[in-house]
Structures are given as structure tokens and as C-alpha cells.
Amino acid sequence: xxxxxxxxxxxxxxxxxxxxxxxxxxxxxxxxxxxxxxxxxxxxxxxxxxxxxxxxxxxxxxxxxxxxxxxxxxxxxxxxxxxxxxxxxxxxxxxxxxxxxxxxxxxxxxxxxxxxxxxxxxxxxxxxxxxxxxxxxxxxxxxxxxxxxxxxxxxxxxxxxxxxxxxxxxxxxxxxxxxxxxxxxxxxxxxxxxxxxxxxxxxxxxxxxxxxxxxxxxxxxxxxxxxxxxxxxxxxxxxxxxxxxxxxxxxxxxxxxxxxxxxxxxxxxx
Amino acid sequence: xxxxxxxxxxxxxxxxxxxxxxxxxxxxxxxxxxxxxxxxxxxxxxxxxxxxxxxxxxxxxxxxxxxxxxxxxxxxxxxxxxxxxxxxxx
Numbered sequence: 372x373x374x375x376x377x378x379x380x381x382x383x384x385x386x387x388x389x390x391x392x393x394x395x396x397x398x399x400x401x402x403x404x405x406x407x408x409x410x411x412x413x414x415x416x417x418x419x420x421x422x423x424x425x426x427x428x429x430x431x432x433x434x435x436x437x438x439x440x441x442x443x444x445x446x447x448x449x450x451x452x453x454x455x456x457x458x459x460x461x462x463x464x465x466x467x468x469x470x471x472x473x474x475x476x477x478x479x480x481x482x483x484x485x486x487x488x489x490x491x492x493x494x495x496x497x498x499x500x501x502x503x504x505x506x507x508x509x510x511x512x513x514x515x516x517x518x519x520x521x522x523x524x525x526x527x528x529x530x531x532x533x534x535x536x537x538x539x540x541x542x543x544x545x546x547x548x549x550x551x552x553x554x555x556x557x558x559x560x561x562x563x564x565x566x567x568x569x570x571x572x573x574x575x576x577x578x579x580x581x582x583x584x585x586x587x588x589x590x591x592x593x594x595x596x597x598x599x600x601x602x603x604x605x606x607x608x609x610x611x612x613x614x615x616x617x618x619x620x621x622x623x624x625x626x627x628x629x630x631x632x633x634x635x636x637x638x639x640x641x
Numbered sequence: 642x643x644x645x646x647x648x649x650x651x652x653x654x655x656x657x658x659x660x661x662x663x664x665x666x667x668x669x670x671x672x673x674x675x676x677x678x679x680x681x682x683x684x685x686x687x688x689x690x691x692x693x694x695x696x697x698x699x700x701x702x703x704x705x706x707x708x709x710x711x712x713x714x715x716x717x718x719x720x721x722x723x724x725x726x727x728x729x730x731x
Contacts, residue, residue, distance in 0.1 A: 580708075618704075625704045
């Protein structure tokens with residue numbers, strides 16, 4: 372990638388951009404379980420702190436008489452999330468609204484890393500000795516699966532909290548198929564358990580894949596545009612960036628909505 | 642020589658597979674989004690007062706339908722630029 376080497380071919384360029392800065396560093400292909408993606412972790416962590424700092428600052432300097440425009444903007448986001456939570460979630464939990472807000476803003480921030488020029492941060496990283504860098508944490512399947520797993524585990528815990536451990540286990544073996552007699556109940560137990568496992572698994576997988584697939588494809592299209600000659604980049608680049616603004620916000624919104632829906636499904640009685 | 646022919650064979654089928662993946666997923670997503678949009682317009686025309694309530698739901702469902710297409714494109718592009726099947730030939 373540096374200037375003194377030969378110019379990379381299109382495939383080499385893209386393959387280079389798809390390798391995470393990881394510990395121990397791999398160059399694609401050979402992964403082992405303990406490969407840790409440093410870039411995903413640090414970018415996500417920094418953006419999480421950006422979110423907390425921004426919202427904390429506004430909350431601390433909140434003013435009723437003279438709200439700044441930024442305060443109004445933050446209030447707009449908080450109210451949007453709060454309204455959705457009130458609409459969908461009927462249980463009693465003080466956790467859901469902050470969780471939904473965090474999920475939404477954090478994912479928007481992480482997705483928005485796509486709007487930085489694809490080569491900007493990798494080139495800067497090259498200057499300080501980081502040879503691989505992927506700046507969009509949500510384009511990494513590990514980040515998506517980590518978030519969706521957290522949501523699924525949280526929804527299970529909320530279910531246990533709402534119905535008690537006994538009620539949760541009873542539902543695990545008696546829903547979705549109900550039966551009358553004792554014999555049929557026992558016959559249906561493994562079927563129900565399998566169905567519930569499939570349900571939780573497919574929820575988590577589809578939640579993660581939807582976000583990661585969108586971001587990964589968006590990132591790849593930006594890379595393909597970056598391969599065009601310089602005079603041909605402006606129009607497709609700006610067109611895709613404008614379309615991508617919609618996708619970035621929409622995917623974060625969908626992730627937030629589904630988080631609320633899964634949590635409310637967990638606490639509802641059947 | 643046989644090895645080269647084997648790689649070419651894999652690449653040839655991968656190209657076909659990529660075309661099928663993107664094409665079929667595109668057809669499906671297009672039909673799906675079109676149905677969602679048509680029903681939304683129908684509903685909005687019948688009850689204009691509910692259009693504002695339906696619009697965010699329209700975007701959510703369009704996003705859900707679109708996601709399958711986008712995931713397919715991502716997998717197809719992965720096959721195009723870093724074909725894992727080629728590793729099996731060696």
C-alpha cells in the first residue's frame with residue numbers, strides 16, 4: 372500500500388482493506404479463536420465514549436429557558452426513542468429506554484465511520500505503523516454478533532425477571548405448541564424446546580447479519596468507487612454516500628426497534 | 642497444467658454463482674419492496690390520516706426486506722474478491 376511498492380491491483384487493494392488490525396496479526400484466511408480485532412474494539416470503544424460524553428455534556432448543561440440548538444437536537448433523539456419504547460414495550464423496566472437510546476446512537480456513530488474517506492484513516496495509520504485498519508466496527512461480524520448476543524441474553528434475563536425462573540422454564544417447554552393431556556405435553560416438550568432454541572438463535576443471527584451485511588456491502592462499494600480514476604469518483608461517490616446516509620440511520624433504527632420488540636416479547640405473558 | 646484448469650473451473654462456476662445470487666436476490670427484494678410500497682400507498686389513499694403513522698413502519702419493513710438483498714450482495718462480493726473455495730483446490 373505504501374508508495375515505494377508497486378501499485379496494488381484492484382483485488383489486492385480490496386483484500387488489503389478487508390483485513391482487520393488484529394492481535395496476533397493475520398493476513399486473512401487463517402483465523403484462530405483467540406484472534407482479537409483491535410481496530411473494531413478501539414473504534415467502537417472510542418465512539419461509545421463520544422456518545423456518553425456528548426449526551427452527558429448536554430444533560431449537565433441543560434437549560435429550560437435558553438436551550439441551545441444542540442440540546443434541542445439531543446432532546447429530539449431522546450424523545451423519538453422514548454416514544455417508541457412507550458408504544459412497543461408494555462412491561463415495567465427502567466432499562467429498556469436507555470438501552471434503546473444507547474444502541475441507536477452508538478450504532479449510528481459506528482456506521483457513520485463509513486462517511487470518512489475510505490483511505491483516510493488507513494493512510495494515517497500507515498504513518499504510525501499500523502499496516503491494516505478497518506474503520507467501520509459494524510462491518511465486522513464480531514461486533515454485530517457481540518451486540519446481538521447481548522440483546523438476546525438480555526431478553527432472556529428480562530423474561531426470567533418478569534415470569535420468574537419457573538415460569539420461564541415452563542414457557543420454554545410449553546410454547547409455541549400447547550397441548551391438553553399430560554402425554555401430549557411430554558411428547559411436545561422437546562419439540563417446543565427445539566423451536567425456542569431455533570427462535571433465539573435465528574433472532575440473534577439475523578439481527579447481527581442484517582446490520583453487518585449492510586455495512587459490509589456499503590464499505591465494499593465505497594472501496595470499488597475508490598478504485599475508479601480520480602475524475603470518475605465524485606458523482607458515484609456522492610450518490611452512494613447520500614443513499615448510504617439513509618441506510619446508516621435506517622439500520623441503526625431497525626436494530627433499536629428489534630431490540631425493543633424482542634425485550635417486550637420476552638416479558639409478555641402468553 | 643491440470644491445477645490451473647481446476648482453478649479456472651472453480652472461478653468459472655463462482656462467477657455464475659455470483660450472478661445468480663445478486664440477480665435472484667435483487668428480483669426478490671424488488672418485488673418485496675414494491676409490494677410494501679404499493680400497500681402503503683393504498684392504505685394512505687384510503688385513510689390519509691393514518692399515512693403519518695404508517696410511514697416509519699414502511700421504512701422499517703423496507704429496510705428488513707432490503708437487508709436480505711444486501712446480505713446476499715455482501716456474500717457475493719466476498720466470493721468475488723476473496724474466494725474461499727479457491728483455497729480448497731490447493
